[in-house]
Amino acid sequence: AQSVTQLGSHVSVSEGALVLLRCNYSSSVPPYLFWYVQYPNQGLQLLLKYTSAATLVKGINGFEAEFKKSETSFHLTKPSAHMSDAAEYFCAVSPRQGGKLIFGQGTELSVKP
Amino acid sequence: NAGVTQTPKFQVLKTGQSMTLQCAQDMNHEYMSWYRQDPGMGLRLIHYSVGAGITDQGEVPNGYNVSRSTTEDFPLRLLSAAPSQTSVYFCASSYKGRFPDTQYFGPGTRLTVL
Numbered sequence: 001a002q003s004v005t006q007l008g009s010h011v012s013v014s015e016g017a018l019v020l021l022r023c024n025y026s027s028s029v030p031p032y033l034f035w036y037v038q039y040p041n042q043g044l045q046l047l048l049k050y051t052s053a054a055t056l057v058k059g060i061n062g063f064e065a066e067f068k069k070s071e072t073s074f075h076l077t078k079p080s081a082h083m084s085d086a087a088e089y090f091c092a093v094s095p096r097q098g099g100k101l102i103f104g105q106g107t108e109l110s111v112k113p
Numbered sequence: 114n115a116g117v118t119q120t121p122k123f124q125v126l127k128t129g130q131s132m133t134l135q136c137a138q139d140m141n142h143e144y145m146s147w148y149r150q151d152p153g154m155g156l157r158l159i160h161y162s163v164g165a166g167i168t169d170q171g172e173v174p175n176g177y178n179v180s181r182s183t184t185e186d187f188p189l190r191l192l193s194a195a196p197s198q199t200s201v202y203f204c205a206s207s208y209k210g211r212f213p214d215t216q217y218f219g220p221g222t223r224l225t226v227l
Contacts, residue, residue, distance in 0.1 A: 009153065032213040043117075043203060043218035044156075051212040090155060098213030099144035099163050100171065101205075103155035 002027045002093045006104035014112045019063075019078040021107050023091030026072065032094040033074045034101065035065055039087045047089070050074060061085070086111045114139050117219035119204050125225045126194040134189040134222050136204030143209035145187040146216070149173065149200040156203065162187055163209070194226045 007022040025031050032051050036044040048059025055067045061084075065076045074091060088108045092101040120135045138145065146161035148171075158171030160179040168179050176198060178190040187206075191198060201223050205216040 006155075034215075036218075043220045044205075044216075045218070046215045049215065094213035096213070097163075098207060098209065100146050100158050100161045101148075101156070101216060102172075103148075103157070105153060105155045 002031065002095065002102050004091050004093050004102060004104035006089075006091050006107050008107055009105060010108045010110065012110040012112060013081045015083055016080050019076070019081045019085065019109065021076040021089050021091075021109065023065075023074045023076065023104060024072050025074060025091075025093050027093060029096065032096070032098075033065075033067065034092045034094065035059065035063070035074075035076050036090045036092060037087050038090065038106075044090065047076070081109075081111045083111050083113065085109060116140065117204055117206055117217050119202075119219035119222050121222060122220065123223050125227065126191075127227050128194060128196060130194050132191050132194065134191075134202055134204075134224075136187045136189065136219060137185050138187075138204075138206040138217070139185065140206060140208075140217065141184060142206035142217075143184070144207045144216075145181065146171070146205050147177070147179065147187070147189045148203045148205065149198075150203060150221075151200050159189065159202075191224075196226045198224065199226045200224060 003026045035047040091104040147159040148156040162168045162181040204219045207216040208214040
């Protein structure tokens, strides 16, 4: 069975600082991994996805994530946080056939001025 | 395109009442799914569909029914509402391709069961 674990339910950074949100997955087959962002009182929108092409994936709003098979990780980073990055972030894994996602618990990112 | 739409946005029910949460998409996506979001638990899959006439259970299907008579619509029915079903419900759709594709989410329905 596939699963995702996000380390840290709350992360707080200062504006301009590095953002690092951690995600580890468990999968017996090559995983398809996603990061979604949820702004307050809104639905989820895709930040980026890994589908077995390049291991370093670039997404929207300056975010990127690196797939590391040896560490079973897919951590999300952004070099310099902006106030508008404050939101909840979800890592998710999909089975090969698609159509459904298995989510981590989510990490709420706060950005201090 | 309107994308994925959900109605209603808010709903309050009494224990034992039934209702249907509506979901529609205009992107001709084959896949549709329902999730519930609870604090500290992320989103959990309730039911999903890989095409019209085909549905399957997710992680937390008890107390919910679905059907998919058209590609566009995927309603979620609560048979007899319970306080444990108080949650935010999201519908999503995606394209059926060679690899798992992006899921597009609706704005959500916030349900309170008293």
